[in-house]
Amino acid sequence: MKNKILTAIAVMASLCGYAQTKGTSAVGFGINSQTSKYHYKDASGADKTDENKINSYSLGYGFFIxxxxxxxxxxxxxRNENSYEANVSGTKTxxxxxxxxxxxxYPLIKKLYxxxxxxxxxxxxxxxxGSTNAEDxxxxxxxxxxxxxITWFVSKRFALETSLLSAAATYSKTERTSGSATVAQGYKYSYTNFNLSSTGSLNNLGFKIYLLF
Known part of the structure; x- marks a missing residue:
């Protein structure tokens, strides 16, 4: 089934037109899914497992001006779930x-930019x-x-792209709530943050797929 899907994409990608010329449209999509499990014994010696699930999706449209x-x-x-169980434990974001x-x-070699x-x-x-007494x-x-x-324009209708380096300035405002609003021990507060950062992703490559038309 996987081979059939890849073949269909390859056929679609080779129809007509050229990749990065003025007037070309690009529809991009990406999916990232990760699951990790950690097995351990609690204080009573019982076997326990913590499971972390991370799923992210992106959809984009671009136009070569x-x-x-x-x-x-x-x-x-x-969406990120870390051993989440409603009203019991874990977190869900x-x-x-x-x-x-x-x-x-910028052209490098043939179809590589x-x-x-x-x-x-x-x-x-x-x-x-998950715990009603912990922070949300x-x-x-x-x-x-x-x-x-780097972007590889595989054909006239198909491209793969990865981000290698980035730098950003971010401003965030967060509100935290502890406990339940209906009980005395609950509280709420907010704070703001400004941050400058730069990253390299050579050890954690993420790819986007583009269909061009």
Missing amino acids: KDNAKLGVDLNYG ETYGFGVNYQYY AYAGGNVSYSHSSAEN YKGNMYSAGVQGG
Whole structure:
């Protein structure tokens, strides 16, 4: 089944047109799914397992406003569950966001290009703790940054892209709540944060797939 899907994509990708010329549209999508388990014994000697699930999805549209220059928008959704069980233990986090980006492509070898660009984005996150006496939170984050990476225009209708380096300035506001609002020990507070960061992703590559038309 996997081979049939890949074959279908390859056929679609080789129809007509050229990749990064002015007037080309690009639809990009990405899926990241990870599951990890940690086995241990508790104080009573019983076997326990902590399981962490991370799933994220992205959908984007870009338009080449001139040769090798793309302006785009992205929608993102992520969900992280760490041994979550309602009213018992663990945590569950959901994130929604969108962004606007610009990328310019520099030819390297044949269909291989380097790119550099900038982006602005917004995301909203909420985390729920399985224990009713532990903290929940929700927050908003605003970010502006630059990024660079490599794109392989496999054919006239198909491309793969990865980000290698990035730097960003972020501003976030978070509200935390402890306990239940109906009980005396519950409390609520908020705080803001501004951060400058740069990252390299050579040891943790993430890929995007583009269909071009």
